[in-house]
Amino acid sequence: MAKRSNKTIRARSAAKPRARQAAADDSVITALKLPPAPLSPEMAAYFAKCADKLGFVPNVLKAYAFDMAKLSAFVALYNDLMLAPSGLSKLEREMIAVAVSAHNRCYYCLVAHGAGVRQLSGDPVLGELMAMNYRSARLSKRERAMLDFAQKLTAEPWLIEENDRDRLRRAGFTDRDIWDIAAIAGFFNMSNRVASATDMRPNSVYHGQAR
Amino acid sequence: MAKRSNKTIRARSAAKPRARQAAADDSVITALKLPPAPLSPEMAAYFAKCADKLGFVPNVLKAYAFDMAKLSAFVALYNDLMLAPSGLSKLEREMIAVAVSAHNRCYYCLVAHGAGVRQLSGDPVLGELMAMNYRSARLSKRERAMLDFAQKLTAEPWLIEENDRDRLRRAGFTDRDIWDIAAIAGFFNMSNRVASATDMRPNSVYHGQAR
Amino acid sequence: MAKRSNKTIRARSAAKPRARQAAADDSVITALKLPPAPLSPEMAAYFAKCADKLGFVPNVLKAYAFDMAKLSAFVALYNDLMLAPSGLSKLEREMIAVAVSAHNRCYYCLVAHGAGVRQLSGDPVLGELMAMNYRSARLSKRERAMLDFAQKLTAEPWLIEENDRDRLRRAGFTDRDIWDIAAIAGFFNMSNRVASATDMRPNSVYHGQAR
Amino acid sequence: MAKRSNKTIRARSAAKPRARQAAADDSVITALKLPPAPLSPEMAAYFAKCADKLGFVPNVLKAYAFDMAKLSAFVALYNDLMLAPSGLSKLEREMIAVAVSAHNRCYYCLVAHGAGVRQLSGDPVLGELMAMNYRSARLSKRERAMLDFAQKLTAEPWLIEENDRDRLRRAGFTDRDIWDIAAIAGFFNMSNRVASATDMRPNSVYHGQAR
Amino acid sequence: MAKRSNKTIRARSAAKPRARQAAADDSVITALKLPPAPLSPEMAAYFAKCADKLGFVPNVLKAYAFDMAKLSAFVALYNDLMLAPSGLSKLEREMIAVAVSAHNRCYYCLVAHGAGVRQLSGDPVLGELMAMNYRSARLSKRERAMLDFAQKLTAEPWLIEENDRDRLRRAGFTDRDIWDIAAIAGFFNMSNRVASATDMRPNSVYHGQAR
Amino acid sequence: MAKRSNKTIRARSAAKPRARQAAADDSVITALKLPPAPLSPEMAAYFAKCADKLGFVPNVLKAYAFDMAKLSAFVALYNDLMLAPSGLSKLEREMIAVAVSAHNRCYYCLVAHGAGVRQLSGDPVLGELMAMNYRSARLSKRERAMLDFAQKLTAEPWLIEENDRDRLRRAGFTDRDIWDIAAIAGFFNMSNRVASATDMRPNSVYHGQAR
Secondary structure, three states, rough: OOOOOOOEEEEEOOOOOOOOOOOOOOOOOOOOOOOOOOOOOOHHHHHHHHHHOOOOOOOOHHHHOOOOHHHHHHHHHHHHHHHOOOOOOOOHHHHHHHHHHHHHHHHHHHHHHHHHHHHHHHHHHHHHHHOOHHHHHHOOOOHHHHHHHHHHHHHHHHOHHHHHHHHHHHHHHHHHHHHHHHHHHHHHHHHHHHHHHHHOOHHHHHHHOOO | OOOOOOOOOOHHHHHOOOOOOOOOOOOOOOOOOOOOOOOHHHHHHHHHHHHHHHHHOHHHHHOOOOOHHHHHHHHHHHHHHHHHHOOOOOHHHHHHHHHHHHHOOOOHHHOOOOOHHHHHHHHHHHHHHHHHHHHHHOOOOOOOOHHHHHHHHOOHHHOOOHHHHHHHOOOOHHHHHHHHHHHHHHHHHHHHHHHHHHOOOHHHHHOOOOO | OOOOOOOOOOOHHHOOOOOOOOOHHHHHHHHOOOOOOOOOOHHHOOOHHHHHHHOOOOOOHHHHHHHHHHHHHHHHHHHHHOOOOOOHHHHHHHHHHHHHHOOOHHHHHHHHHHHHHHHHOOOOHHHHHHOOOHHHHHOOOHHHHHHHHHHHHHHHHHHHHHHHHHHHHOOOHHHHHHHHHHHHHHHHHHHHHHHHHOOOOOHHHHHHHHO | OOOOOOOOOOOOOHHOOOOOEEEEOOOOOOOOOOOOOOOOOOHHHHHHHHHHHOOOOOOOOHHHHHOHHHHHHHHHHHHHHHHOOOOOOHHHHHHHHHHHHOOOOOOHHHHHHHHHHHHHHHOOHHHHHHOOOHHHOOOHHHHHHHHHHHHHHOHHHOOOHHHHHHHHHHOOOOHHHHHHHHHHHHHHHHHHHHHHHOOOOOOOOHHHOOO | OOOOOOOOOHHHHHHOOOOOOOOOOOOOOOOOOOOOOOOOHHHHHHHHHHHHHHHOOOOOHHHHOOOHHHHHHHHHHHHHHHHHOOOHHHHHHHHHHHHOOOOOOOEEEEEEHHHHHHHHHOOHHHHHHHHHOHHHOOOOHHHHHHHHHHHHHHHHHHHHHHHHHHHHHHHHOOHHHHHHHHHHHHHHHHHHHHHHHHOOOOOOHHHHHOO | OOOOOOOOOOOOHHOOOOOOOOOOOOOOOOOOOOOOOOOHHHHHHHHHHHHHHOOOOOOHHHHHOOOHHHHHHHHHHHHHHHOOOOOOHHHHHHHHHHHHHHHOHHHHHHHHHHHHHHHOOOOOHHHHHHHHHHOOOOHHHHHHHHHHHHHHHHOHHOOOHHHHHHHHOOOOOOHHHHHHHHHHHHHHHHHHHHHHHOOOOOOOHHHHHHO
């Protein structure tokens, strides 16, 4: 509790100052040496748009930029799922992203999409709760049903059956909404694994956003 | 062992004949009611190409066909991962697909990609082994390292670290190959979940292919 | 999807042709060097009956044939459980065998008893479904209750209680049926482990049966 | 620690005296109503031998006695595994029985075979350790290797491979010994499940044996 | 079953007699070399009281006795939880201790508190059941609800929610009782880990108590 | 990525504004109705000291304040473990606290001790990494060994053996340090469960500290 005074510590590890954790995250983006390819005009425009709107290019895009086909396929899928019209609000989509990434303990996605939840909700603590344990959050029935489905689909997809879909329907979701919940939860089960497999590092700027 | 004679059975359940399991799989493709959208010219051409080359349109494509943006994003990602040039052979990519789908017990993907392994290898039993337990197969060190990585990434992605990547490098994989293994394993962790969430059913024709 | 053309692949692993997976399965039956004992007259007659009725002697019998006491005890137990009169049909018993073996990912039993389900049901896809995920099959309530019990008993036997038995009773099973479900599920939990511990290989002929 | 004085307790549950846990274990042997069949002459002789040597007939035998074919198959298999000549001592076989039953948390087998370990070893605490956590026992390398194999085979049989068998060989076990370890571990994975599925209760006399 | 005659065994491991398991448990209390500190007057009095009332000083106290601050903090917490007035009887508290320790497979706590359950209940088999599988015991609804909560809190604390607390309330527990159940289950989740991390050994005298 | 514009959303859930997640966390501290007891002079002084040094009284103290004996026992244990002299630095102790709480997904402890890591390290991202996946942090060998031990002790305490302790010794830890790692990991396995069982809510002020 009283965490301030450090005087009495005689710890052997305290000798040399530690490098800050995120020091290299903006320069060494993954553990794989994959030199960037020339950006296609379409992707160059997209990177410029990111830099303009966000102030930076998300590291995941740089990580995919060794191959334009892979980069543009990823961008198309991501933007359709997270930004196109849907019965799910953008905040709900980000909540799924973080809850799935919490199960998979994915550093990149927790940082980037935790910031997304904080920004879209204007409630920093909601972002923390999605990353720590969504069951501790004060959620509407709709949100809770949505996250319970995404969680089960992440942890034990082989157990999903009609009664799981019916639970979503009873919470007010349409069949199209169910597709979107499944597709977003599925997408982050993919992205979490690409990020973990490559030790992808999030842009350090995310950490301070919307606190 | 002697499984033929049925004479002595007095089972109460034997009364009425059962419908064949795959009877409806080609007509009721998912548990969601999502009416197909008009195919875009690009997608119409792609469906025609599938019908021409394979003799049928894979049900996963029909399942995505309620929305052209979602369908074309899925097709672009799938074709890049499974068919574009890579240090991984097409058979190796299908082996990853099946081993991942076996962990996730995904009916759709096990059937469709089990057929893929049988076709590309010309060895029907290899397809069975990928679906049942890849550890029981007689694999090269390269194949085994590849599947062990894909399996760990599927089951416990949070545990992947540099020594896991180094094991792949020692088995002869380049950093680009590692990306491809991760991206394919990631992709099927997505597809397995979309399929399980929607009860997606595989085209019945897969079952008999390349036996 | 389009899996045919292999022309563009430059994979380093494609150099030498692979041996077929089941090539040795009929000669090297387990990983243990246990020379066969002389067959007792009773077991010699049983092997002859198998060869006559099935066209081959199942490898599991050859694996046990290093010791006549072990072989005949195994045969007696197996035949009582799988072939003697029971409230469970022979097909239902094989369905339990495969669903249990799927949980335990046992190559031998999935192959041998998958063939059994295909033969007894006349529906090849039912065999696939039992091996992949029985929850994806279209089952009667009776079958589903039976497999749910067998699955729970396999995965977490310590959780079985009276309400689990009552669920079977409500699905129409007698106490004697419950014993049979438990005994068959138990038996394959034994056999799966003997097969996995010894790397037991199934007769290659099973793979093509009743497709 | 000081557990004697009960004076200060005001617990609401203390009102009526509880029945002793094992009160009914010798009369209501399982949760299934399966009336005993007439004992065959062979089984009658075996029951008499048990009563003579042990002072009682183990409840598992009474539980199987509704059907002579099932009873005699069980007895033949059990006696071969646990009592016939083997490279494993009878104590080692009982140690496997208890360690497997501990993983499966099987009340019947922990009680009956815990008594077996106590009797054969003359060391009551060894029985406790097998039931609680065999890793806390002070074991020879041979015993530890044997139990580690049995434990892995029980918990994750799909992971057993040649290096697991080699570890046993390096600990001095022959291929025949490996079979016996696997067969005994397999057998208790069966028996644990039959016992749990039927709520089989151990003879109360076991509890006090060889303490 | 017939476990007596040892004559036919030819086991290679039988050569030299084994040391009894508990031989060193009263002298080598943990795997850590932490020399005892001088007992404070308060702790010296407490040790004397233990020796007087129990006939021995529990090894856990000796294990903590390298540091008086740690020892007295442990004693204060333990005595408050297990001996101070509470809506839970002392037996109920010991039942929680053993059920939690069974999940964590903690040798020290299972032995020490198994003896506690035997003593307080006067029913030796109840102690065995708590250590083996509390679900096999014949419990009141109150006891069962209490242990189910403690078990879930031990295995998956992140899943506890208001409906779990409500289940306890419906079984007659007050909010203060719920605190006590949680605090005791929590305490043994701590103690189990300290004991396992240090290989803490129980006083050998516990084994024979109240059998 | 572009998360700003919300214009195109037509989500049905967006109608009414949501309450902020932490709105009630400072007033409704747990889900149990346990009226506070009068503070003892010692505890009143301690609360005053907290208010003075930290600016607030941590909610965990208020949660325990229904009973002075429980509160003072908790405070004594906590302060000894986290603040008394030790071979572990205060930062190392907080890192263990967060890594353990991350496994147990405990909202209260992740928030309170995540702030502790941020404060003591002066590196906000280190706090995030401990809460998300400590394996993604750039740690010294000493820190990594310490957290691997704490993690294993949390997840599977029954597997800890001498080789685990030896790994700590090789990383430079003394036996006393091993005790401290175990005791702190154990303590948070207790506190996480008390917090989860009671839905304990962290003071809202923690969220913004040392960002």
